[in-house]
Amino acid sequence: MKVDIDMGAAAPGKPAMLDLEELLATRLLVQGNSGSGKSHLLRRLLEQSAPWVQQCVIDPEGDFVTLADKFGHIVVDAQRTENELTRIAGRIRQHRVSVVLNLEGLDVEQQMRAAAAFLGGMFDAEREYWYPVLVVVDEAQLFAPAVAGEVSDEARKVSLGAMTNLMCRGRKRGLAGVIATQRLAKLAKNVAAEASNFLMGRTFLDIDMARAADLLGMDRRQAEMFRDLARGHFVALGPAISRRPLPVTIGAVETSARSVSPKLMPLPETTEDTRDLIFTPGPEETRQPVRRAPPPAPTPTADIIAQLSRPQPAPEPPAEPVFAIIDEAERAAGIDAVMHEILEDPDAAFRTDAVLYQDFLVRCRIRRVAGEPVQLSAFRRKLAVARAGVDRETAGGENWATALSLSESLPEDLQGVFLVVAQAAISSAPCPSDATLARTYGSHSPRRARRLLTYFEERNLLVVRTDFHGKRVLAFPDLGCETAPGDPNAPDDAASARDAAE
Known part of the structure; x- marks a missing residue:
């Protein structure tokens, strides 16, 4: 059965109609800053659809309890145990009664647990009771937060799980989610993504305007329009409302919320006895006597002198260490x-x-x-120093300490090569050959060894020069020394010694 409900005006003389049966199948997301008219929109939707479908309102502020007077909703006070709320939700689905879950008076974590228990009871109802229910959740960012806040991880997990079940799996069980939030950025994406109908109201933050424009299929340059929307004006899109973005003005409602927008009103006239009114307790107020503990009795001077004159006890011998030194x-x-x-x-x-x-x-x-x-990092450092083969006399010198400091700026795999050539310069030994440097680096390629020297030179750590005999000399400006001339093409000394031993 097709039922269209009137949400207000779409254009002069044209009503904004919402297909209720399509809404039950495709769900609805409402966004708008505080004061944009979200609660008014939800109230209009609830009032217009009350004769046609069972309703369940998750009300964190107690604003929708006034629906009970005109439309017969049962108000469920959430100040109960979680098991009680779960059983009540099951009976609600069984008897097809419209309800308002009043969460007023609970802190945020208690509201999340109560809403999760109630939604869980509706979700887990027997299959024979899977009748259509319009589940309206106001301030949905409280129950499906995008990031963890000050509440415990357990409360956030159960609440987010219940909201995810409502929006992702609820359709087959007859549950149609209608969620309203002040900011899309605060709402979990897997919950918001399941809605196919959107009503976007006034918002000011760039990230929320951009997400609203994306959801409505609008150009990013058109997102600025959300700042100019008046209260009660929304842009609608979805199979239940319109196939193209449609400006909608929400119509009037028959009931009113218990909390209304603040109105300016003059202060009362100040009288001469105002001060007495403030500081004089009224006759109905009970003054509780303030009982303070008596101060401790003063310690006699003789006792204090006796305590100070007592000999200090001998210090206890140090305990034996638990672990060996x-x-x-x-x-x-x-x-x-x-x-x-x-x-x-x-x-x-x-x-x-x-x-x-x-x-x-x-x-x-x-x-x-x-x-x-x-540790592995310390081992790599010790291995690089050990490969340099520095003796005790050189290791205690200032130049070697400087070389160690310079090597720390290099990658770990290059520190060993640098320390080998630095040790040769400090001890005035011949410049190591390409084969020796390649073995130190863990390679068989002399060309790679030459590239390493070029890399050190580019880092201004050393200067490579060739003498008149074609031998290579490495000079270290920071150390003030250089290697003796060495043949870069000479064989590896360690490899030659190993071959001779074999």
């Missing part, structure tokens, strides 16, 4: 020994840091190195 020098020596064992392996240069790190942890357990295991 770690000798840091012994621990450092053990870690250095393990690092030396790893680098003695000729294939270690061509293994990834992750593989070497696992080998390092196993060797530390075998040697029983005390303390917490070294």
